[in-house]
Amino acid sequence: MTNWTPDISAIGGPRYRAIADALARDISDRVLPPGTRLPTHRDLAYKLGVTVGTVTRAYAEAERRGLIEGEVGRGTYVRDQESGNRTAIRYSRSSTGALVELGINVSSAPGVADSLKQMLQEVTAQADLNQLMDYSNNTLPPAHMNAAANWLERRFNLPRRPDWIRMTNGGQHALLTAFLSLCRPGDLVATETLTYSGMRHLANTLGLRLEGLAYDDHGLIPDALDACCRQRAPRVLYTVPTLHNPTTAILPEERRIEIASICRRYGVQIIEDDVFGFLPDEQLPRLATLAPDITLYITSLSKCIATGFRVGYIVGAPGLVERVDSAMLVSQSMGSLVMSELATRLIESGEADKLADRQKEEAAARQEIATDLLTGFDYLTKPKAQHLWLRLPLPWRREEFVAEARRRGVSVTPADYFTVGHAPSEQSVRISLSQPQSREQVETGLRIIADILAGQATLFKAVI
Numbered sequence: 001m002t003n004w005t006p007d008i009s010a011i012g013g014p015r016y017r018a019i020a021d022a023l024a025r026d027i028s029d030r031v032l033p034p035g036t037r038l039p040t041h042r043d044l045a046y047k048l049g050v051t052v053g054t055v056t057r058a059y060a061e062a063e064r065r066g067l068i069e070g071e072v073g074r075g076t077y078v079r080d081q082e083s084g085n086r087t088a089i090r091y092s093r094s095s096t097g098a099l100v101e102l103g104i105n106v107s108s109a110p111g112v113a114d115s116l117k118q119m120l121q122e123v124t125a126q127a128d129l130n131q132l133m134d135y136s137n138n139t140l141p142p143a144h145m146n147a148a149a150n151w152l153e154r155r156f157n158l159p160r161r162p163d164w165i166r167m168t169n170g171g172q173h174a175l176l177t178a179f180l181s182l183c184r185p186g187d188l189v190a191t192e193t194l195t196y197s198g199m200r201h202l203a204n205t206l207g208l209r210l211e212g213l214a215y216d217d218h219g220l221i222p223d224a225l226d227a228c229c230r231q232r233a234p235r236v237l238y239t240v241p242t243l244h245n246p247t248t249a250i251l252p253e254e255r256r257i258e259i260a261s262i263c264r265r266y267g268v269q270i271i272e273d274d275v276f277g278f279l280p281d282e283q284l285p286r287l288a289t290l291a292p293d294i295t296l297y298i299t300s301l302s303k304c305i306a307t308g309f310r311v312g313y314i315v316g317a318p319g320l321v322e323r324v325d326s327a328m329l330v331s332q333s334m335g336s337l338v339m340s341e342l343a344t345r346l347i348e349s350g351e352a353d354k355l356a357d358r359q360k361e362e363a364a365a366r367q368e369i370a371t372d373l374l375t376g377f378d379y380l381t382k383p384k385a386q387h388l389w390l391r392l393p394l395p396w397r398r399e400e401f402v403a404e405a406r407r408r409g410v411s412v413t414p415a416d417y418f419t420v421g422h423a424p425s426e427q428s429v430r431i432s433l434s435q436p437q438s439r440e441q442v443e444t445g446l447r448i449i450a451d452i453l454a455g456q457a458t459l460f461k462a463v464i
């Protein structure tokens with residue numbers, strides 16, 4: 001640990017910011033090389049004559065600037081500014097403070113930074129930046145539409161229809177736009193009783209009512225949809241037919257055909273969420289292909305490239321896409337053409353394919369680790385899924401299991417986050433494999449999970 005004691009007397013402003021500025025200066029001057037372990041909050045506070053809270057705030061500010069990184073139980077280190085690597089840090093603390101973060105589906109493809117660097121250089125060197133600042137009309141330039149259509153055809157098995165595509169600021173924004181296009185407050189939306197938590201949140205915010213439908217290991221059960229359409233007249237079906245979040249179910253082709261036909265029979269429109277659609281090797285027909293006249297299809301580049309790459313697509317046939325255009329005006333008149341240009345270049349150069357392939361490989365390798373460690377326990381997954389769905393053995397209940405995992409440094413997400421309305425939640429947790437930086441971290445986290453599952457449940461507290 002370094003004995004770093006900066007002189008902050010000459011730096012103006014609040015003390016915490018002066019410390020963060022001193023850190024920035026000394027990292028830049030290589031007084032503090034990458035990997036240096038910084039003094040504890042208490043030590044530095046003592047040496048500088050400030051409170052521990054001031055140092056905590058200073059370190060948080062420096063972390064926000066990307067200068068340093070904290071690691072639970074191991075201290076705070078200087079980051080390598082060039083590579084962005086967490087030098088000397090094996091297990092870094094996640095945003096939720098867990099040692100191994102298996103709770104959220106956040107990912108970035110291996111090598112994404114290099115691809116982006118190259119493409120950004122091309123954009124600045126070759127693209128007409130004035131044109132990319134255009135704000136006159138909310139459809140994409142033809143070259144961008146064509147690239148998106150190529151991508152959706154190549155990786156998502158969607159027929160090539162450039163005119164049907166609109167760009168959004170990621171998948172969540174595509175969902176917002178789709179719901180705004182098709183629903184009014186108070187409308188009923190049918191969906192699997194377990195569904196993507198971001199959609200639950202969205203529906204609550206927009207004043208939509210959700211009706212949970214029965215599902216099994218293969219996804220939504222068509223008879224349940226039929227009964228709901230007959231008795232409750234939903235406006236829309238929202239579903240994730242390919243690698244469902246959280247169960248990883250892939251809806252078989254016969255069910256897709258049946259579901260499309262039920263929706264058409266009862267005049268129900270479909271929002272098909274396909275953010276994971278590029279992952280499976282076997283590509284089934286999309287609902288948007290089986291029933292294009294009643295389906296809004298959404299996907300994004302988040303899972304194929306990086307969650308922070310905020311480009312998504314929403315696809316609708318004539319008759320629907322005009323409603324998308326109108327709904328889009330509520331949240332953004334048009335997406336960022338700079339991001340769209342970047343996406344176009346990644347797609348047309350083949351870089352996006354390389355990144356998506358690496359995501360698939362990485363997902364497969366992480367699933368193999370899960371197979372090694374979790375075989376014998378009851379869980380649902382697919383060979384290239386980025387998460388898995390673990391059904392807890394007795395006597396575990398999900399909140400106690402989540403607390404025990406957390407106590408041992410692993411974050412997982414309980415079924416409650418995905419359960420519609422007041423339906424009873426399964427005794428299950430979702431384990432995401434995509435967020436940790438390395439396979440070793442995934443292994444560490446899953447070993448802890450397997451250990452908990454195999455051991456005695458000791459955490460239960462009696463309430464009297």
Ligand SMILES: Cc1ncc(COP(=O)(O)O)c(C=O)c1O
Pocket residue numbers: 105170171172173175196198240245273275299300301302303307312
């Ligand atoms: C099923 C599903 N739909 C939509 C989204 C949102 O996608 P994006 O990250 O592109 O906003 C997610 C994100 O995890 C998701 O799991």
